[in-house]
Amino acid sequence: MSRKLIRKLQIGFGISLLILLVSSSASYVSIKNQMNNRGQVIHTQQTIEAANQILIDLQNAETGQRGYLLTGKASFLAPYYESLRSLPRSIAEARSLTKDDPQQLRRIDSVDQLVNKQLIALNEHVSIKSLAAPS
Numbered sequence: 001m002s003r004k005l006i007r008k009l010q011i012g013f014g015i016s017l018l019i020l021l022v023s024s025s026a027s028y029v030s031i032k033n034q035m036n037n038r039g040q041v042i043h044t045q046q047t048i049e050a051a052n053q054i055l056i057d058l059q060n061a062e063t064g065q066r067g068y069l070l071t072g073k074a075s076f077l078a079p080y081y082e083s084l085r086s087l088p089r090s091i092a093e094a095r096s097l098t099k100d101d102p103q104q105l106r107r108i109d110s111v112d113q114l115v116n117k118q119l120i121a122l123n124e125h126v127s128i129k130s131l132a133a134p135s
Helices: 003-071 074-097 102-132
Strands: none
Touching: 003 074, 003 102, 074 102
16 A cells, blocks of 8 residues: 555544544533533422422412311311421422522512411411301
Protein backbone atom coordinates (compact mmCIF):
# COMPACT_ATOMS: atom_id res chain seq x y z
CA MET A 1 0.00 0.00 0.00
CA SER A 2 1.20 3.42 -0.75
CA ARG A 3 1.90 5.93 1.97
CA LYS A 4 -0.66 8.27 0.46
CA LEU A 5 -3.46 5.68 0.80
CA ILE A 6 -2.45 4.87 4.38
CA ARG A 7 -2.43 8.58 5.24
CA LYS A 8 -5.94 9.03 3.76
CA LEU A 9 -7.18 6.03 5.78
CA GLN A 10 -5.66 7.47 8.95
CA ILE A 11 -7.31 10.83 8.34
CA GLY A 12 -10.67 9.16 7.58
CA PHE A 13 -10.40 6.99 10.68
CA GLY A 14 -9.42 10.02 12.79
CA ILE A 15 -12.38 12.05 11.53
CA SER A 16 -14.72 9.13 12.16
CA LEU A 17 -13.36 8.76 15.69
CA LEU A 18 -13.77 12.49 16.31
CA ILE A 19 -17.39 12.40 15.09
CA LEU A 20 -18.05 9.38 17.31
CA LEU A 21 -16.64 11.18 20.35
CA VAL A 22 -18.65 14.34 19.67
CA SER A 23 -21.91 12.43 19.19
CA SER A 24 -21.23 10.30 22.29
CA SER A 25 -20.62 13.44 24.34
CA ALA A 26 -23.82 15.04 23.04
CA SER A 27 -25.77 11.87 23.89
CA TYR A 28 -24.30 11.82 27.39
CA VAL A 29 -25.28 15.44 28.02
CA SER A 30 -28.77 14.80 26.65
CA ILE A 31 -29.29 11.76 28.88
CA LYS A 32 -28.09 13.68 31.95
CA ASN A 33 -30.56 16.48 31.15
CA GLN A 34 -33.39 13.97 30.74
CA MET A 35 -32.57 12.37 34.08
CA ASN A 36 -32.54 15.78 35.76
CA ASN A 37 -35.86 16.74 34.14
CA ARG A 38 -37.37 13.40 35.15
CA GLY A 39 -36.39 14.08 38.76
CA GLN A 40 -38.04 17.50 38.62
CA VAL A 41 -41.22 16.01 37.12
CA ILE A 42 -41.38 13.38 39.86
CA HIS A 43 -40.89 16.07 42.54
CA THR A 44 -43.66 18.16 40.98
CA GLN A 45 -46.01 15.16 40.93
CA GLN A 46 -45.27 14.45 44.59
CA THR A 47 -45.99 18.08 45.46
CA ILE A 48 -49.29 18.01 43.58
CA GLU A 49 -50.26 14.78 45.33
CA ALA A 50 -49.46 16.35 48.71
CA ALA A 51 -51.61 19.38 47.89
CA ASN A 52 -54.43 17.10 46.74
CA GLN A 53 -54.19 15.15 49.99
CA ILE A 54 -54.76 18.38 51.93
CA LEU A 55 -57.90 18.98 49.87
CA ILE A 56 -59.10 15.40 50.36
CA ASP A 57 -58.57 15.58 54.12
CA LEU A 58 -60.45 18.87 54.36
CA GLN A 59 -63.31 17.52 52.24
CA ASN A 60 -63.53 14.44 54.48
CA ALA A 61 -63.71 16.67 57.55
CA GLU A 62 -66.48 18.75 55.97
CA THR A 63 -68.37 15.65 54.85
CA GLY A 64 -68.23 14.07 58.31
CA GLN A 65 -69.28 17.30 59.95
CA ARG A 66 -72.15 17.74 57.50
CA GLY A 67 -73.36 14.18 58.08
CA TYR A 68 -73.32 14.73 61.82
CA LEU A 69 -75.15 18.05 61.55
CA LEU A 70 -77.86 16.53 59.38
CA THR A 71 -78.40 13.30 61.31
CA GLY A 72 -77.08 13.97 64.80
CA LYS A 73 -75.33 10.57 64.70
CA ALA A 74 -71.83 10.65 66.16
CA SER A 75 -70.75 7.85 63.80
CA PHE A 76 -70.61 10.44 61.01
CA LEU A 77 -67.83 12.22 62.87
CA ALA A 78 -65.30 9.41 62.23
CA PRO A 79 -64.00 10.95 58.97
CA TYR A 80 -64.04 14.35 60.66
CA TYR A 81 -61.78 13.19 63.50
CA GLU A 82 -59.55 11.22 61.14
CA SER A 83 -59.07 14.33 59.02
CA LEU A 84 -58.22 16.37 62.10
CA ARG A 85 -55.36 13.91 62.70
CA SER A 86 -54.20 13.63 59.09
CA LEU A 87 -54.37 17.28 58.01
CA PRO A 88 -51.27 18.36 59.97
CA ARG A 89 -49.32 15.45 58.42
CA SER A 90 -50.54 16.36 54.93
CA ILE A 91 -49.56 20.01 55.38
CA ALA A 92 -46.17 19.02 56.80
CA GLU A 93 -45.58 16.75 53.80
CA ALA A 94 -46.44 19.55 51.36
CA ARG A 95 -44.22 21.93 53.31
CA SER A 96 -41.27 19.52 53.22
CA LEU A 97 -41.65 19.07 49.45
CA THR A 98 -41.59 22.83 48.87
CA LYS A 99 -38.85 23.77 51.36
CA ASP A 100 -36.51 24.77 48.53
CA ASP A 101 -38.95 27.27 47.00
CA PRO A 102 -39.84 30.32 49.16
CA GLN A 103 -42.82 31.25 46.98
CA GLN A 104 -44.31 27.77 47.30
CA LEU A 105 -43.68 27.83 51.06
CA ARG A 106 -45.67 31.07 51.32
CA ARG A 107 -48.50 29.38 49.45
CA ILE A 108 -48.42 26.40 51.80
CA ASP A 109 -48.46 28.78 54.77
CA SER A 110 -51.49 30.49 53.24
CA VAL A 111 -53.22 27.15 52.70
CA ASP A 112 -52.38 26.18 56.29
CA GLN A 113 -54.02 29.36 57.61
CA LEU A 114 -57.13 28.80 55.47
CA VAL A 115 -57.38 25.16 56.57
CA ASN A 116 -57.08 26.18 60.23
CA LYS A 117 -59.84 28.80 59.81
CA GLN A 118 -62.08 26.21 58.16
CA LEU A 119 -61.37 23.66 60.89
CA ILE A 120 -62.24 26.23 63.56
CA ALA A 121 -65.58 26.85 61.82
CA LEU A 122 -66.25 23.11 61.48
CA ASN A 123 -65.39 22.56 65.13
CA GLU A 124 -67.74 25.35 66.21
CA HIS A 125 -70.61 23.79 64.24
CA VAL A 126 -69.93 20.35 65.74
CA SER A 127 -69.74 21.84 69.23
CA ILE A 128 -73.02 23.73 68.79
CA LYS A 129 -74.75 20.57 67.51
CA SER A 130 -73.30 18.52 70.39
CA LEU A 131 -74.60 21.01 72.94
CA ALA A 132 -78.00 21.16 71.28
CA ALA A 133 -78.32 17.36 70.91
CA PRO A 134 -80.58 15.69 73.49
CA SER A 135 -78.72 13.63 76.08
